[in-house]
Amino acid sequence: MTARNRIDVHQHVVPPFWAEALPAHGGDPSGWSSPTWSPESALAFMDSLEIQTGVLSLTAPGVQGWNGVAKREMARKVNEYVAGLVAKWPTRFGNFATLPLPDVDGTLAEIDHAYDTLQADGVVLLSNYGGVYLGDAAFEPVWAALDRRHAVVFIHPAKPGIDVLPGMPGPLLDYPFDTTRTALQLVLNGVIARYPNVRIILSHAGGFLPYTAYRFAELTPGVRNDVPDRDGLLDLLRGFYFDTALSSPSALPSLTAFARPDRVLYGSDFPYAPPSVSTSFTKAQDAYGALEADRHTAINHTNALPLFPRLANLVR
Structure with missing residues (x-):
């Protein structure tokens, strides 16, 4: 590994048993296909982009089908599979x-198992579950x-709970919208x-969100009386x-202008973004001259x- 030593917080796992079973459980309603993946291919990709560690997550639709x-059992099987990868390659x-x-109820039990038994680094949530977004009161526990x-x-x-436009699968168009939708709901419903x-x-x-944050912060107090003022919402x-x-490169100006400097993290989206695509975006990020070397x-x-x-104890 070289000195760049990236930590990739947006890297996906494709467990073979999950990919094989997915078509019989509704497939991916977004219209995207499961890519070929193995731990070895992930490691080769990571080495090519100087990624020390990839924090693996199961992408949408997860275990929704x-x-x-059976849903609880598949989530458990995925988590134990990934825990095995971490045990074999801890750094x-x-x-x-x-x-x-x-x-x-199943989720609360799986949180306990993931942390207490598997020592998970965190959890992955989808932006919505059957049209119910993460700021809904049902998810308060x-x-x-x-x-x-x-x-x-x-x-x-x-x-999201809308039809995919022909020729425009969800990851191409709808996914950024759905992230924005759930994030704003989490703020406005007080979860954050x-x-x-x-x-x-x-x-x-x-x-x-970074592009539209001021729009949300300025307009929301005019239509809701249960939220903070403009500056409170921006915070x-x-x-x-x-x-x-x-x-x-086009999103980076809005992102770095809006986000706190310590809250921007590297992500590749491998393997759902093919290696050539992840490499293209990473090279553009590295070449983004508006940031000093320490920000990179x-x-x-x-x-x-x-x-x-x-990771802090393992990776320096």
């Missing part, structure tokens, strides 16, 4: 545990449990204020972390260390 006990992989939402754990929560977009110990990472530079919106996956170092590496104590 399973029902009842190279991390584990964002999959949760069987909207099954709240989940946020309370995650707050007690001081959890790192990686929010990945899912297909009630559970300050949770550290939330938004995918893909937060969708449209809450800046409380998120943002990864850079698929977000260079922070994005690539040091901003992630406070979120992941295990």
Whole structure:
């Protein structure tokens, strides 16, 4: 490895048993296909872009196609599979545990197992579950449990409850919108204020959030009387972390102008973004001259260390 030593907070795992079973459980409603993946291919990709560690997450649709006990069992199987990868390559992989939402009871049990037994680095949540977004009151017990754990929560977009436009699968167009939608709801419904110990990472530079944050902050107090004022809303919106996956170069000016300097993290979106695409965006990010060298170092590496104590002790 070289000195760049990136920590990739947006890297996906494709467990073979999950990919094989997915078509019989509704497939991916967003219209995207599961790429070929193996731990070895992930490591080769990581070496090509000077990524020391990839924190692995199951992408949308996660385990949404399973029902009842089968959903809980598939989430558990995925989490134990990823924990095995971390045990084998502790400095190279991390584990964002999959949760069987909207099954709240099953999710609370899986949070306990993920942290107490598997020593997960955090959890991955989808932006919505069957059209129910993360700021909904139904998920309040989940946020309370995650707050007690001081959890790192990686929010990945899912297909919103609208039809996919022909020739425009969800990851191409709809995913940034859905990230923005759930993030704003989390702020306006008070979840962020009630559970300050949770550290939330938004995918893909937060969708449209950095670009539209002032619009939200200026307009919302005029239509709701249960939210902070403009500056209070901006402070809450800046409380998120943002990864850079698929977000260079045109998104970086908005992202770095809005986000706190210590809240921007490197992301590749491998393997759902093919290696050539991840490489193109990473090279554009590295070439972004508006940031000093120390800001690039922070994005690539040091901003992630406070979120992941295990990695901070292993990766310098």
